[in-house]
């Protein structure tokens with residue numbers, strides 16, 4: 001992983017269990033300490049992170065995409081006077097939006113990111129971050145492992161009056177083996193890192209993901225029947241969300257796609273519509289088949 005993402009030695013790589021959702025509370029438990037932290041609100045997951053932060057201090061919503069029904073990434077943020085950290089969600093899995101670059105956090109304020117659905121899908125400059133966390137189940141490996149990459153100096157500032165497994169320093173000190181880790185999950189992640197290196201690294205992942213996303217958005221933008229949810233400039237290369245002109249068209253798509261070996265196209269229960277998740281492992285020919293199927297439904301198949 002250090003080779004894949006050029007992760008320097010002053011960053012710890014930790015393997016936790018229990019999912020990214022637990023990070024929504026573990027981050028503020030360690031670093032908020034009754035203070036103010038700035039949150040960028042770009043969808044369902046950032047909303048959950050904000051709610052958890054309330055237990056430990058005051059989350060300040062520095063920017064929000066709510067007014068556009070989360071179809072955009074905010075272009076500016078209003079930071080509070082002295083936030084403990086800035087938190088953002090790099091890819092919004094449910095609404096299908098993605099930050100093109102990190103928000104410009106105030107100088108000296110740690111940038112903390114939920115990168116659960118786009119980590120290692122493109123090059124990343126780890127040095128810009130205080131802490132990055134990600135559930136494994138999108139681009140890394142099987143569910144049940146949560147990856148945390150954190151600056152060691154930030155870990156050292158964490159609250160000490162917490163149960164050991166709620167403190168990042170425990171995982172750092174014990175090399176993620178304070179209690180039994182998900183050994184098989186971590187093993188698979190190692191295999192996936194080897195695969196990324198063999199395939200050409202993160203630049204190659206980005207090239208492939210761009211090509212897949214461009215093909216799908218290109219089709220949606222010219223279609224009379226299908227319409228992308230996310231606005232140009234804010235669109236995710238991982239989760240392409242879209243709607244049909246009617247529920248009947250969407251049902252027909254699901255039926256035809258299933259018959260052609262494509263599953264999981266129904267949008268998240270909280271937003272409806274369709275969602276094509278095209279993570280690193282998803283091949284270009286799968287997107288070509290999806291575009292063909294969308295086109296067939298449009299032509300009345």
Ligand SMILES: Cc1ncc(COP(=O)(O)O)c(C=O)c1O
Nearest residue numbers: 019020021045093114116117135
């Ligand atoms: C961006 C993001 N954050 C958090 C989560 C929650 O992850 P978990 O179910 O592993 O807690 C997800 C899950 O899809 C996600 O996409």
